[in-house]
Amino acid sequence: MQRKRRRLHWLDFVIVGVLAAFVSFVWFRIEGTLNYRWNWGIIPNYILRYDAEDGRWVANLLLQGLITTVRVSIYAGILALILGTVLGIARCATNLTVRMLARTYLEVLRNIPPVVVIFIFYFFLSEQLVAAFNIEGWARAIARQENSGVWEFFFGDMRRFPSMISGVIVLALFESAFVGEIVRSGIQSIERGQSEAARSLGMTWVDEMRFIILPQALKRVVPPLANQFISLVKDSSIISLISVQELTYKTVELVASTRAIFEAWITTAGLYFVLCFSLSMLFRRLERDASR
Amino acid sequence: MLDRTPIIDIRGVNKFYDGFQALTDVSLSVFSGQRVVICGPSGSGKSTLIRCINRLEEHSSGQLIVDGTELNDETRNIRAIRQEVGMVFQQFNLFPHLTVLENLTIGPMRVRRASRRDAEATARKYLERVHIPEQADKYPSQLSGGQQQRVAIARSLCMETRVMLFDEPTSALDPEMIGEVLEVMVELADSGMTMIVVTHEMGFARRVADLMVFMEAGRIVETAPPEKFFTNPESERCRVFLEQILSH
Numbered sequence: 443m444q445r446k447r448r449r450l451h452w453l454d455f456v457i458v459g460v461l462a463a464f465v466s467f468v469w470f471r472i473e474g475t476l477n478y479r480w481n482w483g484i485i486p487n488y489i490l491r492y493d494a495e496d497g498r499w500v501a502n503l504l505l506q507g508l509i510t511t512v513r514v515s516i517y518a519g520i521l522a523l524i525l526g527t528v529l530g531i532a533r534c535a536t537n538l539t540v541r542m543l544a545r546t547y548l549e550v551l552r553n554i555p556p557v558v559v560i561f562i563f564y565f566f567l568s569e570q571l572v573a574a575f576n577i578e579g580w581a582r583a584i585a586r587q588e589n590s591g592v593w594e595f596f597f598g599d600m601r602r603f604p605s606m607i608s609g610v611i612v613l614a615l616f617e618s619a620f621v622g623e624i625v626r627s628g629i630q631s632i633e634r635g636q637s638e639a640a641r642s643l644g645m646t647w648v649d650e651m652r653f654i655i656l657p658q659a660l661k662r663v664v665p666p667l668a669n670q671f672i673s674l675v676k677d678s679s680i681i682s683l684i685s686v687q688e689l690t691y692k693t694v695e696l697v698a699s700t701r702a703i704f705e706a707w708i709t710t711a712g713l714y715f716v717l718c719f720s721l722s723m724l725f726r727r728l729e730r731d732a733s734r
Numbered sequence: 735m736l737d738r739t740p741i742i743d744i745r746g747v748n749k750f751y752d753g754f755q756a757l758t759d760v761s762l763s764v765f766s767g768q769r770v771v772i773c774g775p776s777g778s779g780k781s782t783l784i785r786c787i788n789r790l791e792e793h794s795s796g797q798l799i800v801d802g803t804e805l806n807d808e809t810r811n812i813r814a815i816r817q818e819v820g821m822v823f824q825q826f827n828l829f830p831h832l833t834v835l836e837n838l839t840i841g842p843m844r845v846r847r848a849s850r851r852d853a854e855a856t857a858r859k860y861l862e863r864v865h866i867p868e869q870a871d872k873y874p875s876q877l878s879g880g881q882q883q884r885v886a887i888a889r890s891l892c893m894e895t896r897v898m899l900f901d902e903p904t905s906a907l908d909p910e911m912i913g914e915v916l917e918v919m920v921e922l923a924d925s926g927m928t929m930i931v932v933t934h935e936m937g938f939a940r941r942v943a944d945l946m947v948f949m950e951a952g953r954i955v956e957t958a959p960p961e962k963f964f965t966n967p968e969s970e971r972c973r974v975f976l977e978q979i980l981s982h
């Protein structure tokens with residue numbers, strides 16, 4: 443590999459120059475033609491708001507959205523890991539039908555746009571599940587209770603619980619296909635001798651998977667799984683389309699009520715970036731520590 | 735000898751890998767307590783044969799009867815047979831994410847439903863037998879090759895099977911570690927274990943074998959007691975093979 447240069451080259455100036463010209467052009471268009479009135483001042487208030495009645499700071503739209511995004515991502519991440527592991531195992535199964543079903547699921551998800559997938563999952567699956575288990579009524583009952591504090595800590599406003607659960611299921615189903623591929627690659631990376639040793643001891647297939655193959659396979663795929671989790675956080679913005687009140691949904695709401703289009707979207711972009719970039723740094727650090 | 739039934743009875747077994755015939759009309763009977771050593775050039779089907787015995791490979795035709803149970807597609811039969819037939823691999827195949835002790839207890843606990851206490855007691859007993867009781871809490875990667883192979887032997891012993899299969903157990907070892915593994919195997923043979931060993935260690939074969947088997951190109955070419963096998967083999971190819979292997 444070539445050694446990385448540390449000094450600037452004339453090409454670097456050209457690149458920076460072109461970039462600067464482009465940014466100025468966009469800027470000029472906004473300032474000159476659109477006659478846009480910047481109003482950054484209102485943004486902080488939509489993150490944290492001082493509640494004069496209660497006399498304390500409370501989360502406003504953007505922070506509420508961010509918190510929901512974090513919650514949804516964590517729950518969908520856990521569910522996707524479980525579903526994905528099952529899918530990954532199914533992809534390696536000896537039974538042809540099981541293998542074909544898992545493969546079909548993956549191919550369908552790969553070849554349909556995410557937004558369409560989300561709507562289909564929503565109307566055909568999660569809506570039905572929510573209705574079938576009467577999650578709506580159950581959540582309302584909890585919301586009316588005195589001590590719903592613990593529930594609210596984990597799930598936010600309980601009246602929005604059914605919508606959030608739908609979002610979690612939809613997102614988890616969507617991501618599980620990719621988690622499944624990662625898990626499959628992990629399982630297939632385990633030497634054949636491991637499975638042969640387990641089988642020659644007389645272990646059942648289930649025990650072989652549970653005690654020998656999966657523990658090794660999952661450990662090997664922690665880095666790609668961590669990356670997939672970051673993708674999941676970003677992908678979670680899609681579920682704003684099914685009215686889950688996460689960051690993107692709240693931003694749309696904010697834009698509708700304030701017309702601060704540029705400020706709101708730039709702020710939201712910044713929030714996503716900070717969230718995902720921190721996760722990425724954290725995972726990189728954990729990986730480095732683990733490999734020491 | 736006449737009225738005894740063999741513990742392993744291989745009758746006219748053929749094995750094909752997508753058209754390639756790896757075993758051709760192989761027949762062999764092994765009786766309880768017998769030590770059979772199989773040798774032959776590389777690619778002659780030795781591994782394939784012993785892997786058919788515990789169904790790591792599926793034979794294509796013929797009959798394979800282990801301890802009175804015929805090997806067929808029934809999972810119950812296969813698992814029952816695997817519980818009577820242990821196997822030691824060339825590459826050890828220890829479980830790297832488990833400690834030595836856990837490597838030894840997982841079989842008895844999951845397969846035989848032994849309690850942890852019993853399984854650990856058994857494990858320590860057999861670690862003693864293979865002369866490494868002090869390594870119980872280490873991970874396989876912390877052991878030398880010779881120690882790892884002895885752990886693998888102990889893992890198989892913990893299942894207290896009636897037969898043990900060895901597929902070139904010393905071929906992946908550095909020369910200075912071969913001795914310690916063979917020593918353990920000799921002790922095992924002396925204890926009366928039924929063994930089928932694929933190996934080119936002719937010193938070991940002379941010392942323990944009751945029956946020598948020579949394979950070539952998927953066939954059993956010669957079966958003879960060691961006295962005859964080493965001094966006066968019937969087939970020319972076996973003679974040439976022995977000359978090559980003993981001279982080097």
Ligand SMILES: Nc1ncnc2c1ncn2[C@@H]1O[C@H](COP(=O)(O)OP(=O)(O)O)[C@@H](O)[C@H]1O
Pocket residue numbers: 751754756774775776777778779780781782783
């Ligand atoms: N899984 C397999 N697929 C195709 N051919 C195989 C496979 N395993 C073994 N063979 C072939 O079968 C023959 C016998 O192999 P093997 O039993 O491993 O020989 P040995 O152990 O005596 O060296 C070889 O020619 C080998 O290439």
Ligand SMILES: [Mg+2]
Pocket residue numbers: 780781782901902
């Ligand atoms: Mg071999």
